[in-house]
Amino acid sequence: MSTLQVRVWRGGPQGGDFHPYQVPRRASQSVLDVVTHIQRMLDPSLAYRFACRVGMCGSCAMTVNGVARWTCRTHVDKVCADGRLELAPLANLPVIRDLVTDMSEFFDKWTRARGRFQGRRGRHDDFERVAPDSPARKQVDAAIECIGCAVCYSSCDVVAWTPGYLGPAALNRAWTLQRDVRDAAQAERLRAVAGDAGCHACHTQLSCTERCPKRISPTSGIAGLKRDALAAALKGEL
């Protein structure tokens, strides 16, 4: 059995550095397996976050060899050709301890982008029919599977430059609601996501689209929001 040389960032809000660990290499080993081995067998003080282990909860994302990834679905084979792994907390988020980041601001931005569905109908109304093959619903389907892992947010240079920028995940969420025919708050939401802290700050660098583990393209949604904002502005509705 070979051994992985793993360097893990240890520290807190004041700073920290990388600590070396040696982890046995196993077949079909995920990066999360490596972190779990370190915490359970080598150093129980290591802080990290995970829940489902099957790519649904979005809680285990970390920076793996310099790239933000979901660790539970990232095989060591895929990212570690030379037997070395470097694990760090997600970028663009404050560190709480070791590999755990504070995601409050990330989710606060979903709220600022009005990422909450607002329906028109009450409990006594019939269901609204949405044709699955309608163009708007197809656009929603392409973007709806976000698990809130913050990989896109961590990979976005504009978030790094402009801390107030809502970021790809919040804007992608807003986009799914802008294309939801049942939603009643689209004019207000468009005002919330337009402007230089919103969709107009995006430089279309596509890092979010390249890194999204669910293969969503937030860039496409953000481009859609820009087009919607321009159309609304020309009509005097923005």
Added chain:
Amino acid sequence: MSVRREALLWGAQRLSAALLALCVVVHLATMIYAAQAGLSAAQILARTRGNVAWLSFYSIFLLAVLVHVPIGLRAVLSEWLGWRGASRDAVLVAFAAALAWLGARAILGVFL
């Protein structure tokens, strides 16, 4: 900055970018032709002086530049220097005016 103005500026930048893509291709093709054909300055001026088609083309080119460059520079100043507000916009208007003067001088120099 209102979100409406932001959206309109984005639209203006996209439209001017489309115009610039066309204008730059025509301009480069013209430059390559002039160089390859070995045209002298006098021969080039003979083709451009009094030519309303070239005057119109380069006027549109200049207008696209005047719209596109200050909007792009505005984003650079905001993101890299954190410079926002009226002072930044005043400098950009002055910069656009300088570009307009230089551009118009160049266009009229080969037309008149």
